[in-house]
Amino acid sequence: MRVAVVNQKGGVGKTTTAINLATALAASGASVLLVDADPQGNASTGLGVDRRARSRSIYDVVLGDASLADATVPTSVPGLSLVPSTAALSGAEVELVGVERRLHRMADALTTDTHDWLLIDCPPSLGLLTMNALVAVERILIPLQAEFFALEGLSQLLATVERVRAGPNPRLGILGILLTMTDRRNRLSEAVAADVRAVMGAQVFDVMVPRNVRLSEAPSHGLPALVYDLRCPGSQAYIALAREVLARAVPE
Amino acid sequence: MRVAVVNQKGGVGKTTTAINLATALAASGASVLLVDADPQGNASTGLGVDRRARSRSIYDVVLGDASLADATVPTSVPGLSLVPSTAALSGAEVELVGVERRLHRMADALTTDTHDWLLIDCPPSLGLLTMNALVAVERILIPLQAEFFALEGLSQLLATVERVRAGPNPRLGILGILLTMTDRRNRLSEAVAADVRAVMGAQVFDVMVPRNVRLSEAPSHGLPALVYDLRCPGSQAYIALAREVLARAVPE
Numbered sequence: 001m002r003v004a005v006v007n008q009k010g011g012v013g014k015t016t017t018a019i020n021l022a023t024a025l026a027a028s029g030a031s032v033l034l035v036d037a038d039p040q041g042n043a044s045t046g047l048g049v050d051r052r053a054r055s056r057s058i059y060d061v062v063l064g065d066a067s068l069a070d071a072t073v074p075t076s077v078p079g080l081s082l083v084p085s086t087a088a089l090s091g092a093e094v095e096l097v098g099v100e101r102r103l104h105r106m107a108d109a110l111t112t113d114t115h116d117w118l119l120i121d122c123p124p125s126l127g128l129l130t131m132n133a134l135v136a137v138e139r140i141l142i143p144l145q146a147e148f149f150a151l152e153g154l155s156q157l158l159a160t161v162e163r164v165r166a167g168p169n170p171r172l173g174i175l176g177i178l179l180t181m182t183d184r185r186n187r188l189s190e191a192v193a194a195d196v197r198a199v200m201g202a203q204v205f206d207v208m209v210p211r212n213v214r215l216s217e218a219p220s221h222g223l224p225a226l227v228y229d230l231r232c233p234g235s236q237a238y239i240a241l242a243r244e245v246l247a248r249a250v251p252e
Numbered sequence: 253m254r255v256a257v258v259n260q261k262g263g264v265g266k267t268t269t270a271i272n273l274a275t276a277l278a279a280s281g282a283s284v285l286l287v288d289a290d291p292q293g294n295a296s297t298g299l300g301v302d303r304r305a306r307s308r309s310i311y312d313v314v315l316g317d318a319s320l321a322d323a324t325v326p327t328s329v330p331g332l333s334l335v336p337s338t339a340a341l342s343g344a345e346v347e348l349v350g351v352e353r354r355l356h357r358m359a360d361a362l363t364t365d366t367h368d369w370l371l372i373d374c375p376p377s378l379g380l381l382t383m384n385a386l387v388a389v390e391r392i393l394i395p396l397q398a399e400f401f402a403l404e405g406l407s408q409l410l411a412t413v414e415r416v417r418a419g420p421n422p423r424l425g426i427l428g429i430l431l432t433m434t435d436r437r438n439r440l441s442e443a444v445a446a447d448v449r450a451v452m453g454a455q456v457f458d459v460m461v462p463r464n465v466r467l468s469e470a471p472s473h474g475l476p477a478l479v480y481d482l483r484c485p486g487s488q489a490y491i492a493l494a495r496e497v498l499a500r501a502v503p504e
C-alpha cells in the first residue's frame with residue numbers, strides 16, 4: 001500500500017512519523033520503502049544516510065534520469081529501504097511546472113515498485129512535490145500537532161485531497177489523522193484533540209503521540225526512535241500506530 | 253527597515269516571531285506593517301483578522317491587481333497594520349513562474365511603503381514567495397528551533413541568502429538568528445544553542461525565546477501574546493528581542 005505523510009503546516013511531525021512508522025512496519029516483517037520528497041532531506045538524515053552517500057533522489061526519478069531501483073539505498077533497519085533527498089530536489093518545484101503530465105510524474109515512476117509498503121515524506125507545502133505524492137498514493141496519513149495554528153490548515157488540506165480525488169487520483173483516501181506532540185497537562189492540547197475527534201470522528205487514530213524528547217534526540221544519532229530507545233513513550237506510540245495502520249489497511 | 257522572517261524548516265516559530273516582534277516594535281512607538289506571505293495565513297489569523305475580512309492579499313499586489321495601500325488593513329494593535337493572506341496566495345508559486353521580473357514583483361510593489369518597519373512572514377519553503385521576500389528586504393531574521401532537524405537546514409538557508417546577495421539583492425544582510433522554543437532542562441536544546449552560538453557568533457541574538465504555552469494559546473484568541481499576556485516569559489522575550497533589533501538596526 002502507498003501512503004503519503006502530508007500536512008502543509010510546518011513542524012507537525014511528518015518526518016518523525018514517516019521514519020518511525022516505516023521502521024515499525026519493517027519490524028513487523030513487511031518490506032518498506034520510504035521516499036524522502038522533502039528538499040530539506042530530514043528523513044534521509046534521520047535514517048543515517050549521509051549526504052555524501054546520496055547519489056540520486058526522487059528528483060532524478062521524476063525527471064526520468066534514473067529508475068526507482070537506481071535511486072533506492074538500504075538503511076540500517078532490516079526491511080527498510082530509502083529513496084533519499086538531495087539538494088537538487090529544491091529545484092524540482094519550478095522545473096516540474098513546464099513538464100508534461102507534471103502531476104503524474106511520481107505516480108508513473110513508482111509503478112515498478114514491489115515493496116509491501118511505500119511511504120512518502122512530504123515537504124510543508126501543497127506545491128508540485130506534494131501534489132505528485134497525492135496522485136501517486138492510495139492513502140494519506142495526516143500528522144496534526146495539537147496546537148491552534150495546526151488546526152487552521154486542516155480544512156485547506158482536506159479540500160486539496162477532495163480536488164485530487166475528483167481529478168487525477170479517484171482512489172485517494174484518508175488512512176487517518178494522527179495527533180502529535182500531545183500533552184495531557186496542557187489545556188490547549190486537550191481542547192484541540194477533543195475538537196479534532198468531534199469533527200473527524202473515526203478518521204482520527206486512537207493512539208496519540210505524546211511530546212517526548214527521545215523522539216527529537218534520535219535523529220541526531222541517525223537512528224529511528226524505535227532503534228534509539230524502543231521503550232520510550234514515543235516509540236511505543238509509533239508501534240501502536242503501526243498496529244492501527246495494519247488493521248485499517250485491509251485491501252479494497 | 254524591511255525584514256523577512258525566514259526559515260524553510262517548518263514549525264520553528266516564524267509566525268509567532270513575526271506577530272510578536274511586530275507588536276513590540278509598534279508598542280515602542282514605531283509604525284509597523286506586517287505582510288503575511290504564507291498561504292496558510294497564520295499571521296492574519298493570529299492578529300484576529302477574520303478570513304471574511306480579507307479582500308486582498310500580497311498576491312493581488314504582486315500580480316499588479318491592487319496597490320499596497322488597497323491591501324493593507326488595520327489590526328487591534330495601535331501602530332500595526334497588516335497585508336493579510338488569502339487562499340489565492342497558494343496559487344502564486346506556480347503563477348509567478350511565468351511572469352516577468354518574477355523575483356522582483358514584491359520588491360517593486362513595496363516601494364510605495366512608508367512605515368518605519370515592514371516585516372514579512374514567510375512560508376516554510378525556499379520557493380518563489382520566499383525568494384520574492386528575500387529580494388524585497390534589507391535584512392532577514394532567522395528563527396531557529398533548538399532541535400537537531402532545525403540545525404540541518406541552516407546552511408541551505410545561508411547559501412540561498414548568499415545567492416540572493418550575489419544576484420538580485422546586494423544589500424541583503426542578516427539581522428540575526430533567534431533561538432526559539434528553548435528549554436534549559438533539555439540537554440539537546442542546550443547543545444544545539446551552544447553549537448549555533450559557536451558557529452554563528454554575534455549574529456545570534458542574546459535573547460532566547462523559551463518554550464511557553466501562553467505563546468501558543470494567544471492565537472486562538474486572535475491576539476498577539478504581548479496583548480494576551482504581557483507578563484509571560486514568551487512576551488518578555490519578544491520585548492527584549494525588539495530592544496536588540498532596535499539596537500542592531502542602526503541605519504547604514
Ligand SMILES: Nc1ncnc2c1ncn2[C@@H]1O[C@H](COP(=O)(O)OP(=O)(O)OP(=O)(O)O)[C@@H](O)[C@H]1O
Pocket residue numbers: 009010011012013014015016017038042122123124180181182209210211212213215216217219234260261262263376399400401402
Ligand atoms: N512527539 C514529539 N515529541 C517531541 N518532539 C518531537 C515529536 N515529534 C517530532 N518532534 C520534533 O519536533 C520537530 C518537528 O518534527 P518534524 O521535523 O518531524 O516535523 P515535520 O512536520 O516533518 O517538519 P517540516 O514541516 O519541516 O517537514 C523535530 O525537531 C522533531 O524532532
Ligand SMILES: Nc1ncnc2c1ncn2[C@@H]1O[C@H](COP(=O)(O)OP(=O)(O)OP(=O)(O)O)[C@@H](O)[C@H]1O
Pocket residue numbers: 008009010011124147148149150261262263264265266267268269290294374375376432433434461462463464465467468469471486
Ligand atoms: N516559544 C514557543 N513556545 C511554545 N509554543 C510555541 C513557541 N513558539 C511557537 N509556538 C507554537 O508552535 C507552533 C509553531 O510555531 P509557528 O506556527 O509560529 O511556526 P512557523 O515557523 O511559523 O510554522 P510554519 O513553518 O508552518 O509557518 C505554533 O503552534 C505556535 O503557537
Ligand SMILES: [Mg+2]
Pocket residue numbers: 014015016038042122123
Ligand atoms: Mg519534515
Ligand SMILES: [Mg+2]
Pocket residue numbers: 266267268290294374375
Ligand atoms: Mg508560519
